[in-house]
Amino acid sequence: MAPSPYVDDARDIKEDNPFESMMSRFDEAARLLDLDPNLYTIMRWPNREITTYVPVFMDDGHVEVFVGYRVQHSFARGPAKGGIRYSPDVNLDEVRALAAWMTWKCAVVNVPFGGAKGGIICDPHQMSPGELERLTRRFTAELIDFIGPERDVPAPDMNTNEQVMAWMMDTYSMHARHTVTAVVTGKPVDIGGSRGRRDATGRGLLIVSNEAVKKFKLNIPDTRVVIQGSGNVGGTAARLMHEVGYKVTAISDIYGGIVNEKGLDVPAVLKYLGENKTLEGFEGADRITNAEILELECDILMPAATENQITSKNAHKIRCKVLAEGANGPTTANADKILADAGVFVIPDILANAGGVTVSYFEWVQNRMGYFWREDVVNERLADIMVASFNDVVRFAEKHSVNARIASYMLAIDRVGSDVRMRGIYA
Ligand code: GLU
Secondary structure (H helix, E strand, O other): OOOOOOOOOOOOOOOOOHHHHHHHHHHHHHHHHOOOHHHHHHHOOOOEEEEEEEEEEOOOOOEEEEEEEEEEEEOOOOOEEEEEEEEOOOOHHHHHHHHHHHHHHHHHOOOOOOEEEEEEEOOHHHOOHHHHHHHHHHHHHHOOOOOEOOOEEEEEOOOOOHHHHHHHHHHHHHHHOOOOHHHOOOOOHHHOOOOOOOOHHHHHHHHHHHHHHHHOOOOHHHOEEEEEOOOHHHHHHHHHHHHOOOEEEEEEEOOEEEEOOOOOOHHHHHHHHHHHOOOOOOOOOEEEOHHHHHOOEOOEEEEOOOOOOEOOOOHHHOEOOEEEOOOOOOEOHHHHHHHHHOOOEEEOHHHHOOHHHHHHHHHHHHHHHOOOOOHHHHHHHHHHHHHHHHHHHHHHHHHHOOOHHHHHHHHHHHHHHHHHHHHOOOO
16 A cells, blocks of 8 residues: 555644644645545645845945745636735745645635735835835836736735835836736725725624624624734724624734723724824723733634734633634644634634735726726625635534634635646646
């Protein structure tokens, strides 16, 4: 008998490496699916990885070279898709994991994209707008042969925004000699962005939270929500959850969090944050650390900051019913087992935060049609997809007696695998 091709999914992993967390879940899901060994061998690898060294004139006249990556994990179901992040912590294994998560995420919500992710090692908070623009334009030029509406469509991610997308779109368009809006998503609405895109990830989190509330027969006004992070994802989720009546009891930024068991006045919190760039000093709440916020008793815990926040070291201290992952990879594979044993219902990242890429898909469609939808139309179509995907994952979990994390990987791998099989290997 041929030896099993499957890598032992119970192996020891380096817990702080998101790529290892991603792969151990991939291996477990593939084994449970009994995935064809040849498909398994193919799908353990990304399609292409680009490393580029980006020279930038700094404002004082000296040149610095920044390292940038774009990992194109899969094209099996359509153009690669995924954000670009600017951070000092960017590294290739992180970008690899994030690219793979984009493939699985697009498959879970069934939008016709593969997966990609990019990142530049830099500290955007120490750079001027001019330096950021030159960095973005040169990085885009370096990627010019690899991106495009039919190839790979970048979007915002950590520390990048609509302005960065506008520069990318303009640079690509200058080379193409005509305006190509569909090369990136998450653009400003005036130059081809979609209405509803800015709020889409937070809105998606609201929609899946509503589904979890129904599933567990909770009622919204008594449902306590704790959110780690107050950027585009956490801040928007807090605002939208508060608007429909959830009790948001705690929220944090990079410096720490604030808590009020009676419920925070979220609009006041967000206004304060906008004006002061920190939550520190906000009156009407107690100060807590970023580690403590995850350990607060609540109904829905929403880590919406970054990777590796819930690990084997703190998972046993988590006291929520539902974990709705706003960030990509906030929970390590080692923590999964601890949460499952504790009965925490996890709405995994590749489902919970898929609202962003779903509306990116709508933006790409609108760009190619040259016809733009009203915001209520965007939101309604987003809700249809998020609700259907939530139910697909829950049904898959029940059918295979697995938790929602592994169910979402199984669903995604099954969909991508069947497309890889149909297309065959070009030789
Ligand atoms: N960066 C977002 C994510 O991680 C959005 C990606 C996109 O819209 O392409 O899902």
